[in-house]
Amino acid sequence: MINLKINGKEVQVPEGTTVLQAAGQVGVTIPTLCNHPDLHATGGCRICVVDVKGWRTPMASCTLPASEGMEVETHSPAILKSRKTILELLLANHPRDCLTCDVGGSCELQDLSYEYQVQVPEWGTKGTRYIADSDPNPFVRVDMNRCIQCTRCVRACTEIQGRFVWTMAERGFDTHPVPGADTDMLDARCESCGACVAYCPTGALSDKMSYGQGRTHQVKKVMTTCTFCGVGCQFELNVKDGRVIRVTSTEEAPVNGNHLCVKGRYGYDFIHHPDRLVKPKVRRYLIEGKKKKTKGKPWEWVETDWDTALDLAARKLHDVRTNFGADSIGVLTSAKCTNEENYVMNKFARQVLGTNNIDHCARL
Amino acid sequence: MKTKRAMILVSNDPESIRLGANEVVQHLNEALASYDLQDEVDVSTISDVGYSNILPLVIVYPDTVVYGPVKASDARYLVEEHLYKGRVVNDLLAPPKALTGPIGFLRGHKGYNPAEQRVVLERAGRIDPESIEEFISANGYEALGKALSELTPEGVIEIIEKSGLQGRGGAGFPTGRKWRFVRGAKGEKKYVVCNADESEPGTFKDRLVLEGDPHLIIEAMVIAGYAIGADEGYIYIRGEYGLAYQHLETAIAQAKEYGFLGDNIFGTDFCFNIHVHAGAGAYVCGEETALIESIEGKRGEPRSRPPYPTTNGLWDKPTLVNNVETLANIPPILRNGADWYKSLGTPSSPGTKVYTIMGNVNFRGVIEVPMGITLREVINIYAKGMKPGSILKLAQTGGSSGSIIPADLQDTPMDFESFRKAGVSLGSGALLICDQHTCIVDLVKVLLQFFRFESCGKCTPCRVGAQRIYEITKRLTQGQGEIADLDIALDLISEMERTSNCGLGQTAGTAFRGMMTHFREEVEAHILNRVCPTGVCSMDPETAQSDYIFITQEK
Numbered sequence: 021m022i023n024l025k026i027n028g029k030e031v032q033v034p035e036g037t038t039v040l041q042a043a044g045q046v047g048v049t050i051p052t053l054c055n056h057p058d059l060h061a062t063g064g065c066r067i068c069v070v071d072v073k074g075w076r077t078p079m080a081s082c083t084l085p086a087s088e089g090m091e092v093e094t095h096s097p098a099i100l101k102s103r104k105t106i107l108e109l110l111l112a113n114h115p116r117d118c119l120t121c122d123v124g125g126s127c128e129l130q131d132l133s134y135e136y137q138v139q140v141p142e143w144g145t146k147g148t149r150y151i152a153d154s155d156p157n158p159f160v161r162v163d164m165n166r167c168i169q170c171t172r173c174v175r176a177c178t179e180i181q182g183r184f185v186w187t188m189a190e191r192g193f194d195t196h197p198v199p200g201a202d203t204d205m206l207d208a209r210c211e212s213c214g215a216c217v218a219y220c221p222t223g224a225l226s227d228k229m230s231y232g233q234g235r236t237h238q239v240k241k242v243m244t245t246c247t248f249c250g251v252g253c254q255f256e257l258n259v260k261d262g263r264v265i266r267v268t269s270t271e272e273a274p275v276n277g278n279h280l281c282v283k284g285r286y287g288y289d290f291i292h293h294p295d296r297l298v299k300p301k302v303r304r305y306l307i308e309g310k311k312k313k314t315k316g317k318p319w320e321w322v323e324t325d326w327d328t329a330l331d332l333a334a335r336k337l338h339d340v341r342t343n344f345g346a347d348s349i350g351v352l353t354s355a356k357c358t359n360e361e362n363y364v365m366n367k368f369a370r371q372v373l374g375t376n377n378i379d380h381c382a383r384l
Numbered sequence: 385m386k387t388k389r390a391m392i393l394v395s396n397d398p399e400s401i402r403l404g405a406n407e408v409v410q411h412l413n414e415a416l417a418s419y420d421l422q423d424e425v426d427v428s429t430i431s432d433v434g435y436s437n438i439l440p441l442v443i444v445y446p447d448t449v450v451y452g453p454v455k456a457s458d459a460r461y462l463v464e465e466h467l468y469k470g471r472v473v474n475d476l477l478a479p480p481k482a483l484t485g486p487i488g489f490l491r492g493h494k495g496y497n498p499a500e501q502r503v504v505l506e507r508a509g510r511i512d513p514e515s516i517e518e519f520i521s522a523n524g525y526e527a528l529g530k531a532l533s534e535l536t537p538e539g540v541i542e543i544i545e546k547s548g549l550q551g552r553g554g555a556g557f558p559t560g561r562k563w564r565f566v567r568g569a570k571g572e573k574k575y576v577v578c579n580a581d582e583s584e585p586g587t588f589k590d591r592l593v594l595e596g597d598p599h600l601i602i603e604a605m606v607i608a609g610y611a612i613g614a615d616e617g618y619i620y621i622r623g624e625y626g627l628a629y630q631h632l633e634t635a636i637a638q639a640k641e642y643g644f645l646g647d648n649i650f651g652t653d654f655c656f657n658i659h660v661h662a663g664a665g666a667y668v669c670g671e672e673t674a675l676i677e678s679i680e681g682k683r684g685e686p687r688s689r690p691p692y693p694t695t696n697g698l699w700d701k702p703t704l705v706n707n708v709e710t711l712a713n714i715p716p717i718l719r720n721g722a723d724w725y726k727s728l729g730t731p732s733s734p735g736t737k738v739y740t741i742m743g744n745v746n747f748r749g750v751i752e753v754p755m756g757i758t759l760r761e762v763i764n765i766y767a768k769g770m771k772p773g774s775i776l777k778l779a780q781t782g783g784s785s786g787s788i789i790p791a792d793l794q795d796t797p798m799d800f801e802s803f804r805k806a807g808v809s810l811g812s813g814a815l816l817i818c819d820q821h822t823c824i825v826d827l828v829k830v831l832l833q834f835f836r837f838e839s840c841g842k843c844t845p846c847r848v849g850a851q852r853i854y855e856i857t858k859r860l861t862q863g864q865g866e867i868a869d870l871d872i873a874l875d876l877i878s879e880m881e882r883t884s885n886c887g888l889g890q891t892a893g894t895a896f897r898g899m900m901t902h903f904r905e906e907v908e909a910h911i912l913n914r915v916c917p918t919g920v921c922s923m924d925p926e927t928a929q930s931d932y933i934f935i936t937q938e939k
Contacts, residue, residue, distance in 0.1 A: 063688030195841025
């Protein structure tokens, strides 16, 4: 264990802990922008600099390993001034479009500017350098004017999704992320998982489908499990005025954390689709107690309630089992169901119906 | 081996080749054949000898007559007169003034020979860089043999430590201590990396070694590997150094063949291999951690430190990164001993330093002199004084990131300690000498333009800060400056010095700061009088153009 002092408070941490993590242990919050607990730390944005006794210059706490006897000062006047300067530099060439930006209210740059009371400086770049909404990807909206070059998108794509779509291009003031060799995202083999969007601290990368439809503070977030497959990813449905406008990932999800696939993150448009069945339907003859037609136009579908529909299904299964035996019935379950749902179907087949005819689509 | 009566050396550095050195060699050979002298006279090539105004150079031994510049059409006449008839061709002789420059072996020219102290450049320009035999005959690989057969790794480090050698890349870190750190670092696998990414503008000291004496670096790296316990080395060479790359590849192949490299060197258990890795033109890759990232195949961006490369370097293994000039000092130190080395230079900075002289002086080129000589001596003796009509206004040491030294500091001894005391840096050894016609604001603008372009873009202070200071300086040259801008820039520079991730951002504002310290009046004239005292700056707002194409412009 390593003993160090943060703002005069003694703290003991295991070897390999960064100063940023150690500060968190004693309740000291050091601001960060390029750092994210899921991603490899790079120390690029320099907002997390702290004074360390014995060092000539302030050090980036996100990459600085805690060492024995270290004395760290996280909020000295000089450090606060440095952070303000860094924020000014970031804001100087940032567009002044917070009023219409999708992530207003949930933007890390905005939060820090508020915390440190930094205004957009007058001496900034007077113009727009990149085309807004520059990428044809149907799910991800790219606006490089808002980018602060933190490289979180690059690291998310590399370290979490493993697709290596984003890379940094150019040097100096022109540095910015590009997909592939400065092509478009899909051409750079993007799977549209939206991890880059989830990790972007500003509005540079945002969700295109929900752009302009609601900000974070305007929505109610409902935690749910994804219905697309059996992995069991969880995410938050962002509900505004009774409609799901967006899906956001959350580190609270036990299975997947912030990671989602394209279906989980962007495949939510079926929820409010007019073609979606929201009530069960049965053939009219079943309700009216008539016979099934063998010729001509079949009986039409009619909407009914769940009890009626389930009763009908149970009765028909019972009839088949009585007349032809349990082994005349087979049950096929799905990989899209959870383990628990598949287990229940197994019980249903073997114990309720009395047959071993149960199989799973993954065998095909 | 046949004994030859004479030897002709032709310089074949890239500049000479551009000016037709290859044709000169071809015509010399043809001419020799036509006089039936091919068995008596050998034609060989040497690398750059340290200056550029009389290339291509032809030197005839054993007479030590230097001709230059020589054209292909002169070759036949030269062979006929000098080698067939035995008369020196006066028309082709290199002009005596230029000749008296850096070439140590040209001391025959009395009256024009400022003494150099060649340790690093001992062989460069004297031996054929593509011949291992010539290297060996000039004490080559002697130090390696001594290290492997007489010394323990600990003993090698002790000698280096005792010699007081300091890193020649710019920072002046004690080399022996660095070696000890890497030797003491935990880990089975260790690496030696030679930083040959000489990208500081106006610095050509490493090129002379790499092109003219490539075996020296190989020898030094193997010694370093033996001392720190590494079995693999990388030479990260600047991408533009095509000839140096070729010479290194040739030298590595020859050294392997002779058993100085590869398995069981000198018949011992020690094995060492070297790879050459060419850079791709980024200035920042001269920074050791960016260089390591680049070797690993990643974008050349400096890492956050600590941890340092001495414990977590290439492929996360303990790594020794040394500059070419630093390594080139190792074999001479082992051969001659630490006490010999300490007798050169000053007590706090022993040894020699290679300087590249540029600017408004009579001689421009590379010299190697003991540490501690003054700028005045360099200008008056080695650079042959300022150009006619020129008066020294300032000098810049150490390339773009170096310091501005006003004329009144020219008597400061040039060594690490004296410069540190004077608040300036020695850097890579580039000396830019400027006369009274140089506008300091314009000079700083050019330097900042370099930094805003060469910043890797990783950390905010450097990426945006360099751009901002550049914009402010550019406004000064266009007559648009404000007094308040100066304080904004100075404040920004001090934040860049504090919070930048690497030396690039930390030193980007050094020149601006030097300008404000030593030439404030001249800067204020640009603002208050809207006049450039030297008449260099346009002071014309009409020329104010943005460096960026904006899609939309804010009003």
